[in-house]
Amino acid sequence: MIPPSHAPRFLALNGWEGARILPLAGDASFRRYFRVVKDGARAVLMDAPPEHEDVGPFMRIAGHLIERGFAPPCILAADVAGGLLLLEDFGDDRVGPLLQREPGRERDIYEAAIDILADLHREPAPRDLDPYGEEAMTREVGLLTEWYAPAVGVAPDEGAWLEAWRSVWGGILETVNRRPVLVLRDYHADNLMVLDDPRRLGLLDFQDALAGHPAYDLVSLLQDARRDVSEELEEAMIARYLDKAKVEDAARFRADYEILGAQRNSKILGIFTRLWRRDGKAHYTAFQPRVWSYLERNLAHPALAPVRGWFDAHIGPDKRAAAWQTDAAA
Structure with missing residues (x-):
């Protein structure tokens, strides 16, 4: 530094x-x-x-x-x-560390974060943004087979992996093509700052924004790789978003949420493994069990049956949440 x-x-x-x-x-x-x-x-x-x-x-x-x-x-x-x-310096009150000190503020802060997303999604994404569509999502899920699978001794069927994804994200692509919103892509507790106004949060780390599906940043917030978000809080905040954003088809949105959760969490497993194996940042492997817990929650949704089938065939329970962490920590 x-x-x-x-x-x-x-x-x-x-x-x-x-x-x-x-x-x-x-x-x-x-x-x-x-x-x-x-x-x-x-x-x-x-x-x-x-x-x-x-x-x-x-x-x-x-x-x-x-x-x-x-x-x-x-x-x-x-x-x-x-x-x-x-x-501008927003100070030191990042949401993640602040909630470690003051856990009683969690619900109020998450409600503010949800309301920001609902407001942000009231208008389409800027016209000059690249789409967060099939090309980007295919590239990202490929990180799991490129980095995570070899780290746990798996030589996966990559063709079947990509075909499983293509079979589940058609509805998401339709939304992205029809009316994309600004997706900040790393919208989570460590990139949000508590400011003087308790209903206003400072936003960080948005330079990789794309034009995508409104459920993506919701997943990023509520399935946070760096901190535990309870299922109770997750469900309450999804319900708040559906109400604030006036989502008409809640069932379809929820299916899209779980699909994008599985996509994002698969990507994160690959990225964190790459940070360990390629960049020597072994501490990122400590987040893998939490990411797996979210991913398994996603895979339970019926909309993800093909992807769940691939995981069951290629990366079984003994290869998840990671026996190999002990090797990373050594």
Whole structure:
């Protein structure tokens, strides 16, 4: 967490000469974040190395959200070529850590997060966004067979895997083609900030947004890989969303929710295994049992029978939630 060499000059050009640059966070990508402090003022420096990242999408989505009354961090300064953004500092109250300290606030915060999604989905996605359709979803579920399966000693039938998915997501693709919404894609507790207004949450990590199905971010929030979300809370928040968003066909929406949950959780199993095997970040394997618990909940829905059949044939109970974690931790 050493700031890039061009950061002090960038800060000096934008009124922050001599500011302290303190490590704040890194994530599963190449992006890193630093807190900038000068004379009692604070901001956040995003370092997105341009050889790996592009700050343009973050800037475009932030502008779209601000125009519609949501709360991403304001962009105070930008060096697009150098991969630096100076952002509004929302403080330290990320929802995940805050709820560890104050669990009694869970329901109120989740209700606020649900209401944000319902409001966000009242209008179609921006026209210039790529679709979160069959190509993207196929690529993502492929992460499970590419990374997770070999890690547990399975050589899967990839053709049958993809065919199982194609047989279940037709209704989702119809929604994406007909009226997509803005899907932030990592809408969960660690990317939400509690602000002064308890009904208003700060939004982070939305640069990979696509035009997709409204159930996706709902799944991301309620089947959170990094924290336990009880089935009771999940059901209550799904019901709240259905009411607030005025969903007409609740049964179809619920089927789509479970399909997208299985798709997302399969992807996450692959990504976390890749972070361990390729990038040496073994701590991500600690989340796998929780992700499996969500995935098995998804697979119980009748709409996922073909995908459940594939799992039963290829990745049995002894290959789930992972005996191989002990190897990862070693």
